[in-house]
Amino acid sequence: MEDLSRFKQTYFDESAELLEVAEAGLLRLTPGEVDSDEVNAIFRAVHSIKGGGGAFGFTELVAFAHEFETVMDGVRNNTVPVTTELVDTLIRANDLLGQMLAYAREGDPAPAGTTDGTVAALRRHLSGGAPQAQAPAPVPSAPAPAPVYADDEDDEAGLFGDAMAAIAAARAEEDPVPPGKLRWTIVFRPRSDLLMSGNEPAFMLRALRRLGDATVECHTDALPTLQNLEAELLHLSWTVTLIADADVDLDKINDVFEFVADDCDIRITAEAPPPVSSGTSPVTDPVPVAAAAPPAVAVATPEAPPKTPGADAPKAEAARPRPNGGGAEHAGLTSHTIRVDLDKIDRLVNMVGEMVITQAMIAEHVRELPPGEFQELLEGLEQLAQHTRELRESVMSIRAQPVSSVFSRMPRLVRECAATTGKEVQLVTSGETTEVDKTVVENLVDPLTHMIRNSIDHGLEGPEERERVGKPRAGTVHLSAQHRSGRIVIEITDNGRGINRPKVLSKAIEKGLVQPGATLSDEEIDNLIFLPGFSTADQVSNLSGRGVGMDVVRRNITSLGGRIGVYSTPGEGSRFVLSLPLTLAVLDGMVISVGEERFVLPLTNIVESLRPKAADLHGLVGKCDVMMARGEYVRLVYLHQLFGIPGAVADPTRALVVLVETEDGARLGLVVDEVLGQQQVVIKSLEANFRRLDGVAAATILGDGRVALILDVAGLREMSRHMDSRAPRPPSSPVAALPAPALEPV
Amino acid sequence: MTLIKWSDEGGTVRLGLPSDLDLAMAQPLLDSLRAGFAASGTVVAEAGAVERVSTACVQALVVASRHAAEQNRTFAIAQPSEVLAEACEDLGLDGWLKQWSQA
Numbered sequence: 091m092e093d094l095s096r097f098k099q100t101y102f103d104e105s106a107e108l109l110e111v112a113e114a115g116l117l118r119l120t121p122g123e124v125d126s127d128e129v130n131a132i133f134r135a136v137h138s139i140k141g142g143g144g145a146f147g148f149t150e151l152v153a154f155a156h157e158f159e160t161v162m163d164g165v166r167n168n169t170v171p172v173t174t175e176l177v178d179t180l181i182r183a184n185d186l187l188g189q190m191l192a193y194a195r196e197g198d199p200a201p202a203g204t205t206d207g208t209v210a211a212l213r214r215h216l217s218g219g220a221p222q223a224q225a226p227a228p229v230p231s232a233p234a235p236a237p238v239y240a241d242d243e244d245d246e247a248g249l250f251g252d253a254m255a256a257i258a259a260a261r262a263e264e265d266p267v268p269p270g271k272l273r274w275t276i277v278f279r280p281r282s283d284l285l286m287s288g289n290e291p292a293f294m295l296r297a298l299r300r301l302g303d304a305t306v307e308c309h310t311d312a313l314p315t316l317q318n319l320e321a322e323l324l325h326l327s328w329t330v331t332l333i334a335d336a337d338v339d340l341d342k343i344n345d346v347f348e349f350v351a352d353d354c355d356i357r358i359t360a361e362a363p364p365p366v367s368s369g370t371s372p373v374t375d376p377v378p379v380a381a382a383a384p385p386a387v388a389v390a391t392p393e394a395p396p397k398t399p400g401a402d403a404p405k406a407e408a409a410r411p412r413p414n415g416g417g418a419e420h421a422g423l424t425s426h427t428i429r430v431d432l433d434k435i436d437r438l439v440n441m442v443g444e445m446v447i448t449q450a451m452i453a454e455h456v457r458e459l460p461p462g463e464f465q466e467l468l469e470g471l472e473q474l475a476q477h478t479r480e481l482r483e484s485v486m487s488i489r490a491q492p493v494s495s496v497f498s499r500m501p502r503l504v505r506e507c508a509a510t511t512g513k514e515v516q517l518v519t520s521g522e523t524t525e526v527d528k529t530v531v532e533n534l535v536d537p538l539t540h541m542i543r544n545s546i547d548h549g550l551e552g553p554e555e556r557e558r559v560g561k562p563r564a565g566t567v568h569l570s571a572q573h574r575s576g577r578i579v580i581e582i583t584d585n586g587r588g589i590n591r592p593k594v595l596s597k598a599i600e601k602g603l604v605q606p607g608a609t610l611s612d613e614e615i616d617n618l619i620f621l622p623g624f625s626t627a628d629q630v631s632n633l634s635g636r637g638v639g640m641d642v643v644r645r646n647i648t649s650l651g652g653r654i655g656v657y658s659t660p661g662e663g664s665r666f667v668l669s670l671p672l673t674l675a676v677l678d679g680m681v682i683s684v685g686e687e688r689f690v691l692p693l694t695n696i697v698e699s700l701r702p703k704a705a706d707l708h709g710l711v712g713k714c715d716v717m718m719a720r721g722e723y724v725r726l727v728y729l730h731q732l733f734g735i736p737g738a739v740a741d742p743t744r745a746l747v748v749l750v751e752t753e754d755g756a757r758l759g760l761v762v763d764e765v766l767g768q769q770q771v772v773i774k775s776l777e778a779n780f781r782r783l784d785g786v787a788a789a790t791i792l793g794d795g796r797v798a799l800i801l802d803v804a805g806l807r808e809m810s811r812h813m814d815s816r817a818p819r820p821p822s823s824p825v826a827a828l829p830a831p832a833l834e835p836v
Numbered sequence: 837m838t839l840i841k842w843s844d845e846g847g848t849v850r851l852g853l854p855s856d857l858d859l860a861m862a863q864p865l866l867d868s869l870r871a872g873f874a875a876s877g878t879v880v881a882e883a884g885a886v887e888r889v890s891t892a893c894v895q896a897l898v899v900a901s902r903h904a905a906e907q908n909r910t911f912a913i914a915q916p917s918e919v920l921a922e923a924c925e926d927l928g929l930d931g932w933l934k935q936w937s938q939a
Binding site: 285286290291292295306307313314315316317319321322324325326328 | 859862863865866869870873889890891892895896898899900902903923925926927928929932
């Protein structure tokens with residue numbers, strides 16, 4: 091909603107496809123052999139174009155599409171007979187609709203009378219051959235019907251709600267927007283079950299009235315008959331025209347619909363005051379929204395005076411210049427995007443991955459060339475490496491999507507959870523535009539849903555309890571996303587009571603998950619909630635408490651190559667941190683060797699590599715070795731110990747220490763034999779090809795054809811905590827002993 | 837099926853709309869309107885006592901008015917309360933109410 095131009099682009103792309111659908115259907119439309127499915131498809135195509143056009147305020151386009159659609163409706167209702175002449179008229183109408191779209195895309199008004207001839211022809215068919223200047227009058231014996239809108243029960247595009255056809259016609263005759271004001275058009279189409287969730291449209295419409303001078307139109311055309319009406323299902327929709335001060339922005343309007351965003355289709359367009367023409371006083375007030383939401387209604391210009399309905403314009407129509415040169419087809423309406431099957435993209439991603447491997451192999455061979463020779467070849471290969479990297483990034487960006495598609499589902503969830511638990515909850519989101527691989531986005535829904543439910547159900551206190559402890563009655567859940575260290579980090583933070591550690595620990599002991607008398611750190615206790623079957627809820631609620639949640643959340647996140655951590659402060663709240671890879675295909679890594687084995691460390695985790703002096707090394711009695719690096723102690727992790735690799739260099743003063751950092755800022759020193767060099771590697775899932783391994787994120791194929799494991803730094807940290815990672819060393823080892831408390835936390 | 841209070845006076849069914857026309861009342865109102873039209877060609881909804889109204893109930897009344905128009909029956913909303921009038925205005929149905937409260 092914030093970026094209308096993006097939706098507009100989508101609209102034109104969709105419309106181009108719909109025009110093709112309509113044309114193909116019209117070409118198959120044969121008198122005497124009418125296929126109702128075909129007719130419906132054409133109707134839906136035209137209807138969808140009209141609907142979207144209305145949402146963007148393409149007045150003339152909508153008016154014309156309405157005429158086209160009305161005839162198609164007659165065809166599908168068998169009130170307009172299909173004749174060769176009709177089909178010709180409809181094909182012409184379809185071409186003209188393409189031209190109208192092209193004008194709209196260019197931001198130009200269609201020349202006066204562009205559609206008149208075709209409209210007249212369409213109306214002749216509608217009235218059985220007799221000229222028909224106006225739409226049918228209301229039935230005299232009955233009260234005037236509500237404004238006529240075609241419902242979009244079958245909106246094929248799915249992107250655009252009902253058209254604002256009636257507004258379009260009315261607007262053309264309206265006064266221009268007063269200076270300093272904005273005219274908003276809000277199309278509000280609730281889902282039929284909106285009322286059942288306790289929402290009341292009248293309140294929202296009343297709230298809109300408070301923002302300015304509002305005119306509300308109710309659309310009743312989708313109402314069923316008295317016999318078919320289900321009392322609690324809503325079939326009304328509304329269009330609100332709001333003239334408001336410039337300080338009323340899109341956010342303020344969206345706020346009105348905050349709680350029903352997922353339960354309705356809302357289209358908002360803005361119209362600024364008209365440009366100043368000579369002889370009129372200048373418009374002094376800038377209109378801040380104009381850039382984001384271009385004027386929705388084309389203002390009449392000397393080149394395009396208001397047309398006279400019914401004017402005889404067939405000849406004018408033929409002579410009209412068409413945007414972009416125009417042809418008989420949908421002139422100028424070229425699409426700026428294409429839809430591509432996801433499989434094709436994935437094949438492309440795979441091929442780029444293979445290309446990366448091949449490039450690495452070539453680079454490996456080139457190293458063996460005599461120094462100083464084949465300079466041009468080396469430069470060419472360097473360029474190839476650069477292009478490969480750019481190609482990789484471009485391909486990956488195709489699969490990238492903003493997390494907003496997931497975040498936008500959460501307000502409704504929060505609202506429902508708040509209603510179920512009787513708590514007052516405010517959801518704050520940030521970083522919605524952060525992009526990540528499509529697969530990651532799609533797999534975020536369930537974990538986030540569960541964690542937010544958990545935060546509300548377990549974390550936040552009830553309003554009375556919060557007041558007692560001096561907190562605001564409403565608790566806050568903050569959902570954020572950001573790029574950090576080449577990964578996406580998503581945090582769910584609440585300001586509730588925090589994890590009840592004594593309760594968690596006693597529950598874990600009761601369930602046999604922890605030995606009685608075991609001493610666990612706060613962090614270790616917090617992490618117990620991720621154990622399978624763990625729940626502290628005294629009562630099983632609808633939301634959580636069945637103990638099947640957080641372990642599944644962790645498993646889901648891990649299967650995406652991600653990690654989850656929890657940080658809690660009693661009385662202040664909890665913070666869940668998800669760290670996920672941006673892409674699941676390739677990464678920049680550093681190849682290291684340990685004994686005869688090769689590993690890859692993600693480049694984003696590496697701080698530096700160094701060979702420590704004996705004086706920098708210390709032993710933490712009964713725990714681990716640490717190294718003094720840049721003023722702080724860092725735990726040493728001996729990879730050969732963790733993975734049981736023989737023949738590795740065990741003495742850090744003779745080996746290398748690669749200083750790495752996890753997403754949460756914790757540092758480790760990995761003891762390795764050698765650092766072999768930087769390389770772009772293709773990620774091959776270990777789970778899919780073998781099984782998950784602790785401390786290993788995935789596998790890859792190196793330039794020399796060997797398989798290497800890609801290390802998971804945070805996983806290594808966890809592994810090292812659960813084993814005594816002190817290197818066996820001779821008695822003369824220079825490693826000095828340190829008292830344990832000096833090192834917490836590492 | 838629960839029906840709201842109604843009376844049949846000389847072929848005219850009069851429905852006495854309750855003060856609270858909330859969502860829960862939509863079904864009884866709808867049932868009553870159906871029953872009213874089944875029993876008579878003229879249905880009048882007495883709306884003077886309405887103090888609270890939901891969109892669902894307004895929608896049922898709109899459907900009833902359309903039914904009357906299509907079936908050449910008579911339907912009217914008598915003495916709409918201020919609350920009902922305001923709700924209809926909020927919903928963009930003030931014109932509709934004016935039309936049918938004068939019928």
